[in-house]
Amino acid sequence: MNVMPFEKPRHRIAVLADQCVQCGLCLPVCPTYALDGSETESPRGRIAIAAALALGQASPSPQLREPLDHCLGCLNCQRACPAGIQYEALLVETRALLGPAPGRPRLLLEIAKRPNLNRWLQRLARRTAAARWFPRLLDPGKRALWRASLALLPTSPTIPATSSVQQHHGTQTDTVALFPGCVASVQDADAAQAAELLLAAVGYRVIRMPAFCCGALDLHDGEAAEAEAAAERTRRAWTAMGADHLVTVTSGCLGTLRRALPGVRVDDPVVLLAARIGRLRFRPLARRVALHVPCTQANVARSDAALAALLQQIPELALRRLPTPPYCCGAAGSHVLQFPERAGALRDGVISHLDALDAELLLSSNIGCRLHLAAGLAQRTTTLPTMHPLTLLAQQWDP
Structure with missing residues (x-):
């Protein structure tokens, strides 16, 4: 019997969807349900849509796929689910079945995935003040996309680490490979250096993998073939490292790296440090610091407790954590580019809590989240500095 190309993926989706018991415990922790108050914008609604598509009870349409495209993939629902439903697998499989959204900004994402090109174009955009004049040259339908992209260029002040990676010492044991990523290799270079410094300080030998995209952007946007190509590149690079552990300073890469390398220990560096x-x-630091824990750090890395434990070792630091689910900043990979208004509304909900914390510094370990939050702060003409937590830890490290 001939097998239709999508028969097996459809079967997997139907099996995953069938695990849902429709209890509704996912609703209170879903950011998009909080934003819209609509069942279709909830995990339970999306599971029902995925099941209908997989079983042939409904045909793909803009109205049906929109809630799936709106999903942030934050996985608050997966963590809260008493039935243990594999929501991330369901979402990835369904998006792969449907293919990428028509409005997916392919050009911008291709730039983001190429570190050298990304670095060069960002410098050019900053030097020419492109954020002020470039969107005016575009068709009105594309202006919001490019405004959102240019707004993500770093504008708020950062505080670089004062230590150098060459200052480490101590007996080294296991070897750790550090995955730089794509955007993070450009924007989070200080954090990667900080991870090297601190891991070496506690006895690890650290080596760097090449900088490239792990495939997270493609995987979560339904570009299955491109995501698998990136996974194969990851496997080849990892094999060449000969390391015991793999770490990345960007929590958004962790799930994709684990998917590509089953059986390999892939962690947030703070887990090994803790x-x-x-x-x-x-060294002491008498500052009020707001800690934003990205969804991927809380729900994929599960390293938020380890990070808090490390930061609490800094004497005199007043650490204040931003609220937990259903709050999400709305960055979510390409979501901030595809749906800038929705992403902005979600970000406003997070930023509104900063005033009450009276913070002098904002920490976030996901580069997409940090740039998105910094852009929102800049719109409010707030000069609150932003930083990766590892950069702060390296800055305060006392050898």
């Missing part, structure tokens, strides 16, 4: 926390000492 396990050897007794080897680290930090």
